[in-house]
Ligand code: PSV
């Protein structure tokens with residue numbers, strides 16, 4: 001039997017981090033469709049993020065991306081966040097948008113480029129100090145396009161050297177989250193292509209190094225929940241970049257393409273003791289054609305729904321069926337929770353928190369969208385990569 005009160009209490013503790021770049025314009029390499037009211041500054045991105053938190057009660061932190069969110073005074077930016085009831089989440093480094101990084105950043109054969117890349121990563125730790133951020137998220141586009149182009153092993157050595165320098169620089173309460181991605185923009189080899197490579201580096205680095213799982217960064221058909229279970233068992237799961245995909249790194253709204261996969265992932269999180277602040281639930285999405293703020297609200301709700309279902313699994317019944325070798329019953333117990341309509345439960349949770357049970361409708365009725373469309377005129381709209 002599942003304890004409903006405990007499920008509701010757990011749901012009230014869930015924090016889902018939204019990414020600053022999801023509030024700006026984004027698109028594909030074919031076209032960026034600009035939207036009215038899009039933020040022009042990091043402060044305005046936080047203003048929008050505060051609306052997501054106000055209507056969901058579950059999105060108290062915002063990830064920054066440097067240099068997209070570069071400001072003169074990071075402490076002032078953190079103070080702006082605090083005034084809005086938010087805090088600064090992960091600092092995402094960017095060593096993939098500079099001409100110097102054509103052949104790689106920290107794995108580049110040129111030591112000068114490697115020094116520049118490492119300098120950026122260390123600067124990101126300075127920004128963590130100034131903003132009170134706990135996590136440094138590292139994603140490297142480093143890799144090669146052609147067999148023979150680079151020395152795969154030497155590139156691993158250079159990567160390890162840079163990661164160790166960053167690890168050494170971290171404070172006691174700070175962590176580095178190493179993200180992997182199968183391919184793109186490099187097509188032949190990627191220097192951190194999979195969880196095994198990320199795990200091997202993190203294991204060597206030490207306790208402050210953890211793996212981050214971006215759900216869009218796997219080959220089709222990959223069993224992501226298995227990776228989650230293994231990383232949690234090893235104490236090396238630092239968090240998620242949630243999004244969903246049909247084909248490659250589509251960055252669509254989490255839970256939109258495959259809600260069942262999201263449920264299976266959240267089940268392993270709960271089962272493996274990962275439903276704690278030690279595992280960061282972050283979104284990494286780009287809203288190309290849909291309205292951004294309601295799409296982010298919807299994404300937060302999708303994560304909450306998958307979590308609620310995972311929390312509803314009758315663990316005793318499942319364990320009993322598994323121990324008895326009752327394959328069908330075990331599967332039935334697992335599917336029962338998935339098939340539960342948790343929307344009324346979540347509406348109740350929100351009402352108990354003093355929130356509107358329907359966050360998207362509440363946002364629509366708030367007038368915020370009309371207000372930003374009218375007020376944010378002129379200036380340069382923020383966008384992915386800018
Ligand atoms: C790379 O594809 C990635 O997932 C990393 O997390 C980046 O920092 C982010 O996307 C930028 O959108």
Ligand code: MN
Nearest residue numbers: 179214241284
């Ligand atoms: Mn990501």
